[in-house]
Amino acid sequence: MKRSDPGVLGTHTAADVPEPPKVVPVRRYGQWVTTVVLLVITVLVIRSLLTNPRFQWDIVFSYFLNGQVLDGLVTTIVLTVVAMAVGVVMGVLMALGRESRNPVVSGAAALYIGFFRGTPLLVQLIFWFNLAALYPVLSVGIPFGPTLASGSANTLITPMVAAILGLGLNEGAYMSEIVRAGLQSVDPGQTQAAHALGMRKGQVFRRIVLPQAMRVIIPPTGNETIAMLKTTSLVSVIAIPELLFQVQAIYSRTYQVIPLLITVSLWYLLLTAVLSTGQFYLERHFRRGDLRPAEKPFLARLLARRDPLAQPAERKQV
Amino acid sequence: MTATATPPMVEAIGVHKYYGSNLVVKGIDLSVTQGEVMCLLGPSGSGKSTFLRCINHLEKINAGTIRVAGELVGYRQHNDRLHELRDAEIATRRSEIGMVFQQFNLFPHMTVLQNLIEAPVLVRREKAAEARARARTLLERVGLADKADAYPRSLSGGQQQRVAIARALNMRPKLMLFDEPTSALDPELVGEVLDVMRDLAADGMTMIVVTHEIAFAREVADTVTFMDDGVVVESGTPAEVLGNPRHPRTQSFLAKVL
Ligand SMILES: Nc1ncnc2c1ncn2[C@@H]1O[C@H](COP(=O)(O)OP(=O)(O)OP(=O)(O)O)[C@@H](O)[C@H]1O
Ligand SMILES: [Mg+2]
Numbered sequence: 001m002k003r004s005d006p007g008v009l010g011t012h013t014a015a016d017v018p019e020p021p022k023v024v025p026v027r028r029y030g031q032w033v034t035t036v037v038l039l040v041i042t043v044l045v046i047r048s049l050l051t052n053p054r055f056q057w058d059i060v061f062s063y064f065l066n067g068q069v070l071d072g073l074v075t076t077i078v079l080t081v082v083a084m085a086v087g088v089v090m091g092v093l094m095a096l097g098r099e100s101r102n103p104v105v106s107g108a109a110a111l112y113i114g115f116f117r118g119t120p121l122l123v124q125l126i127f128w129f130n131l132a133a134l135y136p137v138l139s140v141g142i143p144f145g146p147t148l149a150s151g152s153a154n155t156l157i158t159p160m161v162a163a164i165l166g167l168g169l170n171e172g173a174y175m176s177e178i179v180r181a182g183l184q185s186v187d188p189g190q191t192q193a194a195h196a197l198g199m200r201k202g203q204v205f206r207r208i209v210l211p212q213a214m215r216v217i218i219p220p221t222g223n224e225t226i227a228m229l230k231t232t233s234l235v236s237v238i239a240i241p242e243l244l245f246q247v248q249a250i251y252s253r254t255y256q257v258i259p260l261l262i263t264v265s266l267w268y269l270l271l272t273a274v275l276s277t278g279q280f281y282l283e284r285h286f287r288r289g290d291l292r293p294a295e296k297p298f299l300a301r302l303l304a305r306r307d308p309l310a311q312p313a314e315r316k317q318v
Numbered sequence: 319m320t321a322t323a324t325p326p327m328v329e330a331i332g333v334h335k336y337y338g339s340n341l342v343v344k345g346i347d348l349s350v351t352q353g354e355v356m357c358l359l360g361p362s363g364s365g366k367s368t369f370l371r372c373i374n375h376l377e378k379i380n381a382g383t384i385r386v387a388g389e390l391v392g393y394r395q396h397n398d399r400l401h402e403l404r405d406a407e408i409a410t411r412r413s414e415i416g417m418v419f420q421q422f423n424l425f426p427h428m429t430v431l432q433n434l435i436e437a438p439v440l441v442r443r444e445k446a447a448e449a450r451a452r453a454r455t456l457l458e459r460v461g462l463a464d465k466a467d468a469y470p471r472s473l474s475g476g477q478q479q480r481v482a483i484a485r486a487l488n489m490r491p492k493l494m495l496f497d498e499p500t501s502a503l504d505p506e507l508v509g510e511v512l513d514v515m516r517d518l519a520a521d522g523m524t525m526i527v528v529t530h531e532i533a534f535a536r537e538v539a540d541t542v543t544f545m546d547d548g549v550v551v552e553s554g555t556p557a558e559v560l561g562n563p564r565h566p567r568t569q570s571f572l573a574k575v576l
Contacts, residue, residue: 193423193482196374197437197489198413200405207440211427289426289469 059259063250064266072246073267079163079232079242084225086168091175098180109176116173122234124170128162129238163235171228178220182213214286222279226272243267325388327352327493327524328373332382335368342368344548345382350493350526350541355519357535357556358528360545361571366528369545370495373526374415375408386415387492413441416486416494420501422478424470430457430481431466434488442489449488456484460514476507480514487518494518496527532575536560544568 049055063069097109116124132153139150157165186209194204236245243264251260328350335343342365350356358366371377373384375392383400384391391411393400403411425433434453438444457463460480470478479499486494496515500508512534519525519538529535535542535556542559544552544567552565563569 187421187423189419189421189423190425192376193417193419193425194437195376195409196412196415196417197485198409198441199437200409203440207436208425212425286427289428289471291469291471 054258055262056256056259059256060262060266063247063260063263066250068246068250069243069263069267072241072243075241076229076232076243077271079167079235079240080225080229082164083167083171083232084228086164087171087175087224087228088221090169090172091179094172094176095179095183098176099183113173113176116170121166121170121231122237125163125166125235125238128157128166129159131157131162159235159238159240162238163232163240167228167232167235171224174224175221178217178224179213182215182217183209185216186212211286215283215290218279218283218286222275222282225279226275229271229275230268324352325385326350327354327387328526329385330369330373330382331384333369333372333379333384334381335365335372335377336380337368342548343372343379346545346548346550348543348550348553350524352524353522354540355523355525355527355538356541356543357539358526358543358545359530359532359535359559359571360551364545365548366545367497370417370497370526370528373493373495374412374417376412376417378402386411391415409441413437413489414492416489416491418479418482418486418494418496418499420498422470422475422482422502424478424482424485426470429467429469430462430473433470433481434485437485437489453484453488456487457481459517460484461510474507475503476510479503479511483511483514483518492524494523494525496525496529498528498530500529500531530575532560532572544571546571 094109094112097105098113100106100109135153137150138153138156139147141147141149190208190212191204194208199207232242233244235242236248239245241249247260247264251257254260326349328348330346330348333343333346334341344365346369348356358370360366368377372379373386373391378392383393389411390400392408393402395401424430425436428436431450431453434456435446435449438449438452439446454463454466457466460483462477462480462484465473465477465481470481473481483499499515500511503511508531512531515525515527515534516538527535527539537556539556541553542556543550544559544563544565546567552559552563552568558564559568560572563572
């Protein structure tokens, strides 16, 4: 740059250093407009919810703690937990299987994932439910050799077992991709350093790789759990008395379809909120050592005081 | 075993290593005695890292033998054959060889202190209190006593590398391998890591250091070994190899880096 007047820069004394100029943030008119529009819509929706008598809020809440509804709720929660547990275990096994150097093992894992992701869950559920039609007798024994134990498929595969198999095995296929992405996100240098310190494969996996992979694994797994909570409603087709099934049973008697569907929706919303909160704390736990600030939950963001002097959070290169 | 003098700390004979069909280590013989500091120099791709990783069996070799303190690292000899050891046995032998990497490779989900005590407690089944006490002494020695509870990502590169050295030392290794420990550092941070290594050498640690820091090699090394294209081209005292290289490949390499 060419300095046309070299005198100016050097001649200020301490006294006439000007006040530092104030910083005026950009005015985001678009954001204001969006906020106003959203607020108006919110008010309209709330007003219609409160004033439209056909929502029948009294009926909605009178069934909220109904015994049959609560029974269904328990079944839904148990199904979600057990199916996700099966899904996570299968997911880890299949993810490790995919990474195996043995082509038979990795091929089998790929086949599993391909089959369960490639066919509709509803079909799989009905299929497990009707397994007896395909294999009337299930037995345990030595392949091509003697049978050790056997039983009728109809008594072994109860609707609940069919539901858990259907939901859990299907979930395993999706979880395996999530786990695999997590494992691959960990720098191979970590494994090498751990091996160089004398750790064994299992120790390296448990203490070094998995805890770091969890940061990548947990957010989508939270998603899967929340999706599973609602997917369990599919098993009402094989007569499992979960939340939706129970409510359907009630409204087929009373014809209060809309209020009862609102009742279940409220329960699903409530459970989802609980799961999201749990996910937040899990994520925070597995972020330790990370300098980037954690994503705050919605409410905390909404209530946070706007500090005009706040600097953008300091970021370190990772 | 015959009652001869103690075996060399590292003895490599005819080591060959393939990646797929690509031969990258082409018959290396070398020997490092107890307390010796050997600096390994050579152009990029000459197989220095690969050879170093063969010493603690992070890479399997395809032919030849490497003994550390008289023992084969990844194998057991039975008559004429080498039988590969099980994972657990390899891990035990490997735990006596410290390694420091170019990229530090600290465990980011653990504090500095946890990084130092993880392997002693997990691998050696030491009491945590014991490992912790030794860790604090080591952190003091590398000048990071106040960083014990910090997470690695909050440290500078030079600090991370000093922690990595302390982590390896907390296993009380008999041999330390360094793979370009200062190559990922900003120039002003190189000195603090080399100081720690100099201190370690003065303390009598046996060290093999892959480095491009010629001044460090000249000052600290007992032996300088120059590698090119998977073989040892020339080896000797720093004065011989750095001051008066005989081989034209060494001469042209030194002309480039000096
Ligand atoms: N995991 C691997 N798979 C295949 N080839 C590899 C692998 N690691 C290294 N190589 C190849 O082996 C050769 C030697 O690599 P090596 O990393 O040992 O060289 P180096 O002397 O350490 O080089 P630098 O100074 O760049 O670190 C190179 O040609 C490299 O491409
Ligand atoms: Mg290298």
